[in-house]
Amino acid sequence: GPAWRRAWRMAASAVPAARPDPRGRPGLRAALAEHMRRSRGVSCTPDAVVVTRGIGNGLDLLAATVLRPGDRVGVEDPGWARARTALLARGMTPVPCPVDEHGLVVDALPADLRMVYTTPSHQYPLGGVLPVPRRQALLAWARRAGALVVEDDYDGEFRYDVAPLPALFDLDPETVVHLGTTSKILSSDVGVGWLVARPELAAAVARRRVDLADRTAAVSQEAVRLLLERGDLVRHVRRMRAEYARRRAVVTEELAGLPLVGDTAGLHLVVSLPPGRAERVAAEAARHGVLLDDLERHHAGPVRFSGLVIGYGAVAGRAELRAACALVRRLVADELLADDPAADAERAAGEPAVA
Template identity: 60%
Template structure:
């Protein structure tokens, strides 16, 4: 079958910044991919095509060489240039008609805190500390120290020994946890720590899990407070856990309602998220008794226990039974969420299991970050910062109480409060606040299913006191407007 000569549907734009050869390659490639140039069709000679396009012959020969190399062209020197056999690519779908621009909805879009700050919005979402009043000289000193150290060629998955010893001493002073460096594994934060615990159970290396065959066959069940920390559900589910919602009340988790077949239960006893309850001692003892009876592990998230405004911080749950309780902590609320330093406290045997899992995952905490944190602890800079921030957050908490009054709960500790509202008032209050430049979230993100508790989770760490005062005034007006009855 003779192969006919075809005039290729290409054009060259001399005013474009793209080189002429690249333009020709792209045009010919697109024509062959779409089927406008079919397999077997003969192209004009390089001399003829150069005359047709008004370019030098070198432009055409270079383009042909590129397409030969890519397999689009076929033929031998002196016998002509042909389109090679290929399957035409399907035509891409037509792009949809662009929607008319809409006003940004910061509540639905959940923008980053940087975006919100740049838009001049007061961000009252929970979870962020105030980071603009650091001792900058101390931070610079810590980072200079870290930069002077040589990197390790074999980092310990448990973390740097010096930092582990300093963290053990820090926990003894601030949380009443009496442990040594052999009980501490340095993480990148509570999320990283919980993920390692989940990975340990997912790979059948968790403690008290029965025989090897039982461990390899069973999918582990993980209890998470309901309502509770949504990211904990996400992290454990990603490790294959079956998430079991465990009800809480104003005091925290209810041990009497826990099923007996859980491998672990995740709890926030120092400041329940989001209700703000503090687990009383009798209930703590019942939780430990349940864990001993069922063989479960209690994962204690101590996320903001350093900040209390009524009494001294309660000792960590870990002290009641170090063999059954794994303690997670972080400096993200105390110092800076961008620092990426946290810890797991557990008995040495369990910590060794976690270290093996971590090594298998090639997971580690930055060496320079560990070195900088160690210096902050060693020089007392972190303790001084913690004392300053306790006073700062106490003032902010008092401001929230002043404006929102007796409605709020969970205000005795931490960096957030709960503002309970009638279910039908939640959305209108959020919408009214958003119109006046205040971003706040409800309890829906804390629930496994339909929310059982309705209201707003108000964080007061990430805005200035002036912004917080204005935001509280906005919220107070909106709440009064929609809860008059």
């Protein structure tokens, strides 16, 4: 919209700094600290903030700063494959850590991890919101183990009928590094995210970043600062949240009766299916132009959850979403009936094969 164009036009006329601050532009760091306070209840000062290009970049910089090759890092499983890839690329040993419908299973964490990567506000991809007692147990575990907790808050803005839970960082800023991004609220093309850590650690990440010749483009930083300072970003998120809540209602309505998991936050939810079924449904849906994701492929260890990941952030509109959900419902019903002898008999007798 106009606010977006105005921000980029104004940002383009900013004078580049002769010696850019590796922590990011001071105005943006101040705006982000304020944004974190208002939107996520996180209290932090600008010297706790490093502007990154996104969560992937933040995780990479953190690993390059605090870890050594071979260090064992816990990664949720199923989980975000790119976290694993980033750690592997730095020579770390990612250790798959089980999750359930509420998020990371803290009791199952091994004691020898140096760091654990987690998505507490909306587990990716299962969709659980980590309950407060588990948050506290996780932090107690980390303090005992001397490990850092990395909080990936990729879609923490999108909560609908659940109360916002305190960010891990706010519960223990010594132990937690919080990573945020504009990828879900604007676009991953913007290339701006943030890392929030205790100030000495933030400064160490910024120093390491200079060695790695890694930086965030000044124009993008300026545009995000303007969108934040003028309240445009908050208004945009508010509109999106309302729209995504309506989309989520369409999905839960159209798929009512199917076993849905993770429907209280975020931009996707999961339809549980017996093992091995999602791939065929996704392939058939793709032939009709509907893209679905197979939950099994998000596992690094043995497959523990099966089903379809249904994203509703990127569809054009609610009518299209409704039609896509109707298709999913039909394909899932066909798939589940396919080798059910009773259903075959019913169909042979002329019964309609719908769920």
